[in-house]
Amino acid sequence: MTKSQSIGRRLTLLLAAVAAVLSVLSWAMVTVLAREATQRTQDNVLAASVTTIAETLRSEQAEVRLELPYAAFAMLGAISQDLVFYRVTANDRTLTGYDDLPSFETGRQGQVMFHTANYRSVPIRMAATTRLISVGDGQTQVTVTVAQTRDGVGAIAADLSQLAAFFSLAFFAVAVGLSAVVAATSLRPLNEIAAAVSRRGPSDLRPVQRNAPAELAPLLTALNRLMDRLRNSIRRSEDFITEAAHRIRTPLATVRAQAEIALRTVQGDTEKDRLRQIIRAVDESSRSAGQLLDHATVAYRTENLTQDRLDLSELAADTLAAMEPTASMRDIRLRLDGEQAPVIGDPILLESAIRNVLDNAIKYSAEDTTVTLHITCSDSETHLTICDEGPGFGDESFDTLTERFRRGPNTGGIVGSGLGLTIVAEVMAAHGGRIELTTSTHNERGGACVCFTLPSA
Ligand SMILES: Nc1ncnc2c1ncn2[C@@H]1O[C@H](COP(=O)(O)OP(=O)(O)OP(=O)(O)O)[C@@H](O)[C@H]1O
Numbered sequence: 487m488t489k490s491q492s493i494g495r496r497l498t499l500l501l502a503a504v505a506a507v508l509s510v511l512s513w514a515m516v517t518v519l520a521r522e523a524t525q526r527t528q529d530n531v532l533a534a535s536v537t538t539i540a541e542t543l544r545s546e547q548a549e550v551r552l553e554l555p556y557a558a559f560a561m562l563g564a565i566s567q568d569l570v571f572y573r574v575t576a577n578d579r580t581l582t583g584y585d586d587l588p589s590f591e592t593g594r595q596g597q598v599m600f601h602t603a604n605y606r607s608v609p610i611r612m613a614a615t616t617r618l619i620s621v622g623d624g625q626t627q628v629t630v631t632v633a634q635t636r637d638g639v640g641a642i643a644a645d646l647s648q649l650a651a652f653f654s655l656a657f658f659a660v661a662v663g664l665s666a667v668v669a670a671t672s673l674r675p676l677n678e679i680a681a682a683v684s685r686r687g688p689s690d691l692r693p694v695q696r697n698a699p700a701e702l703a704p705l706l707t708a709l710n711r712l713m714d715r716l717r718n719s720i721r722r723s724e725d726f727i728t729e730a731a732h733r734i735r736t737p738l739a740t741v742r743a744q745a746e747i748a749l750r751t752v753q754g755d756t757e758k759d760r761l762r763q764i765i766r767a768v769d770e771s772s773r774s775a776g777q778l779l780d781h782a783t784v785a786y787r788t789e790n791l792t793q794d795r796l797d798l799s800e801l802a803a804d805t806l807a808a809m810e811p812t813a814s815m816r817d818i819r820l821r822l823d824g825e826q827a828p829v830i831g832d833p834i835l836l837e838s839a840i841r842n843v844l845d846n847a848i849k850y851s852a853e854d855t856t857v858t859l860h861i862t863c864s865d866s867e868t869h870l871t872i873c874d875e876g877p878g879f880g881d882e883s884f885d886t887l888t889e890r891f892r893r894g895p896n897t898g899g900i901v902g903s904g905l906g907l908t909i910v911a912e913v914m915a916a917h918g919g920r921i922e923l924t925t926s927t928h929n930e931r932g933g934a935c936v937c938f939t940l941p942s943a
């Protein structure tokens with residue numbers, strides 16, 4: 487499966503990109519506003535300055551007189567240390583100030599106009615106003631112009647812009663962090679569903695019942711439908727196996743009985759040998775059919791596990807009693823020692839697991855030996871160990887022996903299908919237990935030990 491880019495990372499990157507765009511926009515906005523605000527401040531002071539000067543204009547002895555008020559320039563010095571220039575003209579004749587200060591269109595009388603120009607190669611902001619002064623018989627148009635360089639206000643605007651850049655960066659960093667949190671939070675339901683499904687055992691095909699967000703509901707429905715189909719399909723094949731095993735076992739029993747009768751009546755060694763081979767093949771098939779039936783039952787019951795509170799030592803004693811006739815045919819003694827061991831589980835499945843291990847112990851041990859069942863129980867775990875005095879598991883690993891239809895190299899002529907330990911492993915897994923195959927330390931010849939560990943009830 488190719489691993490495509492993670493949704494979480496993609497979401498974080500997308501949100502971070504949006505945050506970056508917003509940060510740049512807010513920085514640009516603050517910069518423009520700062521420039522505009524400082525410009526207006528300077529304009530207002532320039533306007534106040536020209537108006538103050540214009541108000542001092544008067545006529546005296548047929549001449550225009552003015553006093554340059556100190557306050558008119560002091561207020562300009564208050565906003566920045568920029569250079570200030572001024573000029574007062576009467577009918578285009580300079581009365582006082584900088585004669586070479588650029589002129590520009592002035593408005594109606596009393597109205598203040600603004601202009602930006604270069605003066606002595608430095609950008610300046612200018613404000614001008616006109617006033618009509620009655621001088622003698624006529625009227626003189628007096629224009630008052632005040633200008634100021636723009637370094638100071640530019641610096642204030644640049645400072646504000648820098649501050650805005652810092653805040654935008656901080657905003658961006660916080661937004662990226664929050665984006666990661668948002669992405670993780672939005673994906674949590676999806677991860678929770680994935681975790682719930684992956685925590686399950688391999689045969690747990692129950693529907694996933696969770697409160698999923700609306701967006702995930704179709705996915706969950708599809709998943710549950712798939713599980714449903716899978717469960718039905720497994721159920722059908724298990725049913726088929728059960729049915730097939732039943733159908734095979736009955737005619738096999740007839741064939742075996744007939745072969746036994748024939749074996750007693752025929753004379754020739756070759757014929758007897760052939761009949762023995764037939765009987766063995768029938769035994770193998772019959773064993774396989776029986777184990778398949780057992781396996782199908784286990785598969786079905788693990789899916790709908792019964793959770794009874796039961797005593798494992800009682801169950802072991804019952805199973806032991808049922809196996810007693812088989813064991814006594816080979817002069818094998820079955821011994822049980824153990825205390826009461828309450829566990830929660832399915833009695834039929836646990837019985838099947840114990841029976842399969844006991845069957846192996848009896849089958850693979852030499853005659854006139856002992857098979858011991860030992861049960862110990864603690865608060866958290868219950869151990870059931872079944873040890874025999876046979877050849878042991880040899881070098882075969884647990885994983886290999888629990889594979890379906892896998893038999894060890896030590897089986898010789900012993901009939902078997904290779905499903906016994908598969909059944910045992912599945913039963914243990916369904917009960918949340920585990921199984922260990924070891925070599926017995928109780929006798930010098932070794933022997934196989936199978937240990938079940940189940941959670942105590
Ligand atoms: N007590 C034992 N002593 C020695 N070998 C064992 C013992 N139990 C199991 N084995 C080995 O593990 C293999 C797998 O055991 P399993 O019970 O799964 O299959 P089986 O006994 O061969 O067939 P069946 O399905 O009929 O039980 C056996 O073939 C055998 O080689």
Ligand SMILES: [Mg+2]
Pocket residue numbers: 842845846902905906907
């Ligand atoms: Mg077996």
